[in-house]
Structures are given as structure tokens and as C-alpha cells.
Amino acid sequence: MTIWRRWVRFWSEKESGFSIAMVRVSIGLTLLYTCLSPYLSGVWQAIWVDEVHGGIRHYKKVPWLLDILGGATPSAVETMLWMGIVASIGLIVGFAGRLSALVGMIVMNTISWHNPLATGGHDDLIANALWLLVFVQNDCTLSVSCKVRTGRWQSNTQVYSIVRRLLLTQLIIMYASTGLQKVSAHWVPFGEMDAIWYILQQPTWSWRDHQFLAPWFWVTQLGTLGTWMFEVWAPMMWILMLWESRTDTPWYAPTWGQRFVMRCKPRTIFACIGIPMHLGILFTMDVGPFSYAALSYYWTLYAPIRIMESAETQYDQSALSTP
Amino acid sequence: MWPHLRTGLIVLHLIAIILKALPAPEGAMSKRDWAHPTVQAEFRQWSRNLQSIGIDTSPTELEHSLWDIAQSVTTVRNSTLKPFRLYYRYVGGDQNWRLFVAPHMFPSKLEIDVQIDDEWTPVYRVHQPDQWMEMLIENGRFRPAIFRYSWSRYKRQYNRFAVYMSTQASKDFPTATQIRFRWWRYPLPSHTEILNDQDIMGSYHTPLTYPLSTTNGETP
Numbered sequence: 272m273t274i275w276r277r278w279v280r281f282w283s284e285k286e287s288g289f290s291i292a293m294v295r296v297s298i299g300l301t302l303l304y305t306c307l308s309p310y311l312s313g314v315w316q317a318i319w320v321d322e323v324h325g326g327i328r329h330y331k332k333v334p335w336l337l338d339i340l341g342g343a344t345p346s347a348v349e350t351m352l353w354m355g356i357v358a359s360i361g362l363i364v365g366f367a368g369r370l371s372a373l374v375g376m377i378v379m380n381t382i383s384w385h386n387p388l389a390t391g392g393h394d395d396l397i398a399n400a401l402w403l404l405v406f407v408q409n410d411c412t413l414s415v416s417c418k419v420r421t422g423r424w425q426s427n428t429q430v431y432s433i434v435r436r437l438l439l440t441q442l443i444i445m446y447a448s449t450g451l452q453k454v455s456a457h458w459v460p461f462g463e464m465d466a467i468w469y470i471l472q473q474p475t476w477s478w479r480d481h482q483f484l485a486p487w488f489w490v491t492q493l494g495t496l497g498t499w500m501f502e503v504w505a506p507m508m509w510i511l512m513l514w515e516s517r518t519d520t521p522w523y524a525p526t527w528g529q530r531f532v533m534r535c536k537p538r539t540i541f542a543c544i545g546i547p548m549h550l551g552i553l554f555t556m557d558v559g560p561f562s563y564a565a566l567s568y569y570w571t572l573y574a575p576i577r578i579m580e581s582a583e584t585q586y587d588q589s590a591l592s593t594p
Numbered sequence: 595m596w597p598h599l600r601t602g603l604i605v606l607h608l609i610a611i612i613l614k615a616l617p618a619p620e621g622a623m624s625k626r627d628w629a630h631p632t633v634q635a636e637f638r639q640w641s642r643n644l645q646s647i648g649i650d651t652s653p654t655e656l657e658h659s660l661w662d663i664a665q666s667v668t669t670v671r672n673s674t675l676k677p678f679r680l681y682y683r684y685v686g687g688d689q690n691w692r693l694f695v696a697p698h699m700f701p702s703k704l705e706i707d708v709q710i711d712d713e714w715t716p717v718y719r720v721h722q723p724d725q726w727m728e729m730l731i732e733n734g735r736f737r738p739a740i741f742r743y744s745w746s747r748y749k750r751q752y753n754r755f756a757v758y759m760s761t762q763a764s765k766d767f768p769t770a771t772q773i774r775f776r777w778w779r780y781p782l783p784s785h786t787e788i789l790n791d792q793d794i795m796g797s798y799h800t801p802l803t804y805p806l807s808t809t810n811g812e813t814p
Contacts, residue, residue, distance in 0.1 A: 314733045447615070461643070488785035
């Protein structure tokens with residue numbers, strides 16, 4: 272089988288919709304927090320409304336959604352936030368999943384581009400996930416839609432594995448990109464490895480003064496090394512995970528190397544480093560919903576047993592006996 | 595046919611996001627930013643690192659070389675990303691992952707005071723409870739803006755922020771006559787400096803003072 276055909280076959284695999292449903296709920300909660308937090312605290316007017324209407328900035332040009340809603344006015348911005356809130360509820364309860372993801376993505380894109388001074392990687396990360404969720408029946412299980420359709424909250428409906436894999440790939444790209452850009456002498460392993468010590472002292476981001484950590488400086492050094500290694504080596508973990516995932520395919524005979532990787536459980540290792548890292552960020556710094564968004568992607572590490580799409584199987588039966 | 599088309603679209607998506615996510619000096623090509631003490635300290639440290647492995651380059655030479663490389667990378671990158679611009683702009687394909695690439699070694703703390711009866715009274719200090727306008731200044735959504743206001747290239751936006759705050763202050767402090775904004779810039783202390791109780795020396799920069807009686811919605 273040619274590489275292209277293997278590639279087509281790989282992207283045509285299907286699996287249970289559980290992981291995608293959990294991503295949908297988690298990213299829905301993150302979207303809800305993202306829209307509700309500035310709304311309830313009342314800061315949305317200062318941040319997104321034009322100075323003519325009581326905001327901080329003057330906006331010469333606004334994103335298309337705000338343009339349609341009437342510009343950077345209080346009512347337009349409020350409508351945009353409510354669109355995000357309604358979309359997030361749709362995602363959480365699992366109703367009109369694709370439409371909710373699309374609306375949520377448009378709102379996040381608008382937020383990202385409208386005031387670039389008050390945005391961050393978390394907005395992109397949420398929009399990335401929502402965009403991919405548009406392409407899958409994300410409410411096929413654990414959802415109101417499922418209850419209406421089947422009379423049960425859960426179903427065994429199969430969805431394409433593409434989206435879960437692309438979400439995982441997105442997470443890996445985010446880690447690798449940020450890791451490869453951490454070229455500061457404070458980050459790299461052959462320096463002082465004091466990046467996290469200094470980052471925790473930044474008055475803009477930290478929840479509190481972290482000078483009390485001075486006697487435990489070595490812990491911050493371990494954190495620096497662990498974070499840098501984890502991010503820079505994320506693509507390698509992705510390859511190992513991909514390799515491992517081949518071993519749970521019924522027709523595939525794993526090599527000795529894959530059996531070894533399977534024993535090492537790269538997904539578990541990845542989660543055991545990544546989840547505490549994000550919890551650490553959450554408890555020490557206020558970087559918006561970044562950790563919530565990133566942790567929402569971790570459901571994609573869970574790879575439900577896949578079945579081949581029948582059409583695809585017929586399309587190339589010979590592949591079934593090919594390791 | 596559809597599986598092939600779908601795979602083609604996935605490949606395009608992957609190419610678009612990987613290209614955008616590749617490390618690049620996007621948003622950092624400003625000579626003024628490169629002159630910042632934090633960035634200059636990085637050049638000095640990397641110059642020492644390179645010298646330790648036998649590559650003889652001064653911080654200035656290193657800076658010039660990196661500036662040239664960064665400019666070439668930016669040119670190539672901009673033309674490569676051009677076909678995907680709409681994808682980044684209108685759907686969730688954008689990739690900006692320059693997250694804490696280096697600690698800011700000379701950060702600035704915002705300080706806000708109002709003048710009441712010829713006395714300056716502090717109304718906002720970071721990491722203090724119950725501060726004026728902390729709901730806005732310390733909101734996770736607004737922290738990136740506060741971070742940027744302390745950089746010289748965001749001076750215009752900092753001015754607008756100060757005008758907005760002055761308008762709020764004239765309502766919240768009716769007896770105050772002036773409001774003052776300034777940044778306390780200081781070198782971040784190392785853990786040994788903290789353990790040895792060493793004093794941290796810093797200085798104020800970019801002060802702005804507005805009379806409150808004339809700031810009701812008007813730009814001073």
C-alpha cells in the first residue's frame with residue numbers, strides 16, 4: 272500500500288465519541304469562564320467598548336462580527352459575549368454541538384483580534400479546539416442530543432478519530448512551539464535554570480508574592496528543567512503515542528519496539544507531567560483560562576478502541592492483513 | 595474520493611498550523627525592545643555561554659548577527675505564511691505560542707496615587723488587598739495590557755488607559771485634585787538576595803499626572 276493510501280486509511284479510522292464529548296464539555300466550560308468572567312466583573316466595557324462609549328481604546332476597525340452587530344458599542348459587545356455564553360452552554364449540555372462550536376469559535380476569534388492588548392495564547396487555544404470540534408459530531412454521546420435521539424445519555428455512535436488526533440497534535444504543536452522559543456539563558460538546561468523562579472516574581476502575572484519560595488529555589492529549578500524538557504520533547508512523545516496507538520489496532524502486529532513503548536505508557540507519562548504543570552500554573556499565576564483550555568485537550572490522550580469505517584475497509588481489504 | 599479529499603484538507607491544515615507555529619521573532623523586531631535591560635542581559639549571558647565553548651563573540655556582535663538573522667527569517671516567514679493568512683484570521687487556525695520565552699528581569703509595578711489636600715495617597719498597589727480598580731487591573735483578561743503598558747512602545751495606549759482611569763477616579767475620589775500613575779522598575783531579586791535580605795534598588799519611570807477636575811471624559 273502506498274504511503275498516501277496508508278495516510279488516507281489512518282485519517283479514515285473511527286472510534287467511540289467519548290473523548291471528543293469530554294473535550295466538548297471541558298472546552299465549553301472554558302468558553303463559559305472566558306465570556307462570563309469579564310462580563311460578571313464588569314471589565315468588558317473597559318476592554319472591548321470604544322472610548323466614545325466609555326471604554327479605554329479607540330477602535331478604527333473592528334472584526335466582522337462586531338461590525339455586523341454595530342461596532343464597538345456596549346450593546347454589540349454584550350451581544351457577542353452572550354453569543355459566547357449560549358454557545359458554551361450548548362457545548363456543555365451537548366445540544367447543537369457543531370453549531371455551538373462554530374459560534375464559540377467566531378466569538379473567540381473576535382475577542383482575539385478586537386483588542387490585541389488584552390488577549391493571550393489561551394484565546395487561540397480555545398478557538399483552535401472549537402474549530403476542530405465543528406468537524407465532528409461532538410454531541411453524539413454524553414449529551415442532550417443523545418438523550419433526545421436515543422433515549423439514553425450515552426451512545427456507542429462512532430466518530431472519526433481525525434478530530435481527536437488533530438486536537439492532540441494541536442496540543443503538541445503548542446508545547447513544541449513554546450518550548451523551542453524558550454531560548455533564554457534562564458530556561459536552557461546548561462544555565463542557572465532559574466526561569467520559573469523569576470517568572471514567579473513577575474508582579475503582572477503572579478497571584479501573590481512568591482519570595483517565600485527562596486529556601487526551596489531548587490524546586491523552581493526542577494520545575495524549569497521539567498517544563499523545558501517536557502515542551503521541547505513533546506513531538507517525540509507524540510511520535511511514541513502514535514506508535515503506541517498502532518498497537519491497539521486488532522489487525523496490527525506490534526514490533527518489539529512498540530511493545531516496549533506500550534509498556535512505558537507514553538500517554539500516562541505525558542499526563543503525569545503535563546497535568547501537574549498546568550495545575551502549578553493555575554495556583555501560582557493568573558494567565559487567564561490558559562490552563563483550563565490546555566487541560567481540556569488532555570481528554571484526547573484517551574484513545575478509545577477504534578473500528579475501521581466499513582467503507583474504508585472495503586476500499587482496501589488487503590491492508591487488514593498488513594502489519 | 596471523499597477520504598482522499600479529506601486527507602488532503604487535513605494535510606493543508608497541518609501545514610498551515612505547523613508553519614505558523616515555527617519559532618519566529620514575530621512582534622519582537624523593534625530596536626527599542628532589543629535595547630531593554632532584560633534583552634541586553636540575555637545577549638551578555640549568551641555571549642558568555644558561547645565564549646565558554648570557544649566561540650568568540652561580544653554581546654554587541656551577537657546582537658547584530660541575531661538582528662540580521664531575525665530580519666531574514668521574518669522576510670521568508672511572511673511570504674510563506676501569506677497564502678494562509680485568511681485561515682489564521684477567520685477560523686481557529688492561528689498559532690501564537692511565545693509563552694514566557696524569557697523571564698522579564700526588570701519588570702515594572704504600576705502605582706497609582708491621588709492627591710487629596712496636597713498629600714499623595716496610594717490607591718493602587720499590586721499584591722495588596724482591596725485596591726482601587728483591582729477588578730480591572732488584576733483581571734486575567736486585562737493583565738496582558740498592564741504588562742504591555744510599562745513598555746515604551748505602548749506609551750500611547752498607556753496614556754489612554756490613564757485617561758480612562760482618571761475619569762473613573764474623578765467619580766470615586768471627588769475630593770482629590772490630581773491622579774498620578776508611575777511604574778516602579780526594579781531588577782528581580784535572585785533567591786540568594788532574598789535569603790540575605792538584600793535591598794532591592796529600583797526607580798520610577800513614565801510618570802503621568804492628570805488634574806482630576808478636567809479629566810471628565812476629556813483627554814488632558
